[in-house]
Amino acid sequence: MKNKALLSIVIVILLFIAGCTLNSQSASSGKEGSNTIEILNVSYDPTREFYEEYNEVFARYWFDKTGQQVKVKQSHGGSGKQARSVMDGLRADVVTLALGYDIDEMTRLSLVPTNWQSQLEYNSAPYTSTIVFLVRSGNPKGIQDWDDLIKPDVSVITPNPKTSGGARWNFLAAWVYAMKSYDNDEMKAVDFVTKLYKNVPVLDSGARGSTTTFVERNIGDVFITWENEAFLAINELGADKFEIVVPSYSILAEPPVAVVDKYVQRRGTQEVAQAYLEYLYSEPGQQIIAQHYFRPRMQSVIEQYESKFPPMNLTTVQEAFGGWKAAQDKFFSDQGIFDRIYLPVR
Numbered sequence: 001m002k003n004k005a006l007l008s009i010v011i012v013i014l015l016f017i018a019g020c021t022l023n024s025q026s027a028s029s030g031k032e033g034s035n036t037i038e039i040l041n042v043s044y045d046p047t048r049e050f051y052e053e054y055n056e057v058f059a060r061y062w063f064d065k066t067g068q069q070v071k072v073k074q075s076h077g078g079s080g081k082q083a084r085s086v087m088d089g090l091r092a093d094v095v096t097l098a099l100g101y102d103i104d105e106m107t108r109l110s111l112v113p114t115n116w117q118s119q120l121e122y123n124s125a126p127y128t129s130t131i132v133f134l135v136r137s138g139n140p141k142g143i144q145d146w147d148d149l150i151k152p153d154v155s156v157i158t159p160n161p162k163t164s165g166g167a168r169w170n171f172l173a174a175w176v177y178a179m180k181s182y183d184n185d186e187m188k189a190v191d192f193v194t195k196l197y198k199n200v201p202v203l204d205s206g207a208r209g210s211t212t213t214f215v216e217r218n219i220g221d222v223f224i225t226w227e228n229e230a231f232l233a234i235n236e237l238g239a240d241k242f243e244i245v246v247p248s249y250s251i252l253a254e255p256p257v258a259v260v261d262k263y264v265q266r267r268g269t270q271e272v273a274q275a276y277l278e279y280l281y282s283e284p285g286q287q288i289i290a291q292h293y294f295r296p297r298m299q300s301v302i303e304q305y306e307s308k309f310p311p312m313n314l315t316t317v318q319e320a321f322g323g324w325k326a327a328q329d330k331f332f333s334d335q336g337i338f339d340r341i342y343l344p345v346r
Contacts, residue, residue: 036069039269039276042092044079044165044255045208046229050292051096057288058279062272070272078206079165086111086260093264093273096257098165099317100125101324103258116258125254126280127294130312131173133245134214134223134230141221145248146177149222150195157220159210160203161332165255167207168332170224173251175331176320180249194341203342215242226253227309228293252314255294 043051055072062070075082075090079098083105086092095112097103100123106112117123135143141154149156159167171193178192179185201219204210207226214223215233222245223230230244257277264270279285286298290305302309321327331337 035067036071037269037272038071038073039093039273040073040075040091041094041096041276042075042082042086042090043096044082044098045076045206046166046211046226046232047096047255048074048076048208049232050228050288050294053292054280054285054288057284058276061279061284062275068272070276072276076206076208078159078163078167080168081163081205091263091267092260093267093269094257094259094277096255096277098253098255099168099324100254100256101328102165103256104324106258106260109262111260111262112258113261117256119259120257120277121281122297123254123256124258124277125256126277126285127255127289127296129227129253129255129294130314131169131224131247131250131253132227132230133247134225134233135221135243135245137239137241137243139243139245143222143245146174146192146196147181149174149199149224150192152199154199154222155201155220156196156199156222156224157210157214158200158203158224159207160205161338163205164207164210166226166229167203167210168327169226169251169253171331171338172317172321172327173247173249174224176251176315177247177249179320190337190341193337197338197342200342227295231293246310246312249313249315251320252316254316 041051051074059070059072062068079102083095083097083102086095087106087109095103100117103112103116107114107116120126133143142148143154148154158170161167161171174193174196175189178189182188202213204213207229210223211225211229211233214220215237234242234244257280259270259273259277264273280289281297283298286296286301290296290301295309296302296305317324317327329336
């Protein structure tokens with residue numbers, strides 16, 4: 001009898017432990033309704049610090065609203081590379097990438113709906129940015145505009161447009177400047193970008209890698225970069241180390257966001273994923289955006305940070321190229337213009 005009683009107690013204990021384990025697994029699986037929910041944000045390189053802060057603020061907002069703890073995991077890399085990872089099976093709940101084409105590609109696998117840009121304001125781009133130059137203190141090569149980047153003694157740092165969304169913005173900004181300067185003569189524009197990329201000693205896969213090359217490895221005279229990356233370098237290392245040069249003409253970058261419907265429906269994270277992106281448009285979200293040197297959408301926040309973001313002569317991808325699909329096909333597809341003009345430095 002004692003043995004049977006002891007056996008019964010052991011069985012009860014084991015069942016209790018098993019139940020706790022199952023509950024723990026359920027809580028960490030991402031399913032809504034549990035006390036803790038987890039989502040994955042697959043993003044591009046320069047947003048690391050921004051989302052680290054934003055995730056904490058959003059988690060407090062979500063807890064106050066629902067009583068549920070939310071943990072946001074982050075993945076960063078070149079935008080094109082990140083998009084391919086999601087298409088290859090990386091189960092992102094949301095993607096926050098550098099350009100619309102990378103999300104458009106996901107529609108081919110029904111990961112996001114074809115009308116994803118209409119799901120949120122401003123074509124699902126909660127902030128904007130642009131392309132500027134970062135030079136070393138004193139600007140020893142006297143770089144003022146795009147023309148200076150094709151001089152034979154200037155070493156230019158920019159990432160690989162085959163893997164980096166920021167690099168594609170860089171290329172297109174250079175192209176629109178050349179077209180404007182040479183009365184829309186494409187042959188002269190091709191010659192211009194060919195000379196520019198001849199001055200690029202190394203193509204990193206993403207914008208953050210190029211920042212490291214320029215800032216930490218001390219390679220190059222000028223870094224073509226996102227506006228926020230330029231400010232980040234100055235803030236972290238000091239205005240005595242670097243200067244920002246604003247070119248006469250650049251491009252309006254509109255990094256988009258989207259819920260990955262196919263994965264959130266499987267994981268039961270639709271509501272929190274949608275709220276995560278919507279909160280980017282809120283006052284707290286827009287404040288964090290501005291503090292990390294992305295250009296906010298909310299007018300009241302724009303006015304607060306007016307001195308930080310000087311007005312610039314900007315064109316859009318739609319105006320200059322007819323949209324991202326046309327630009328991608330012409331410049332960055334296999335055997336596109338970039339493949340034809342870029343010869344790695346040996």
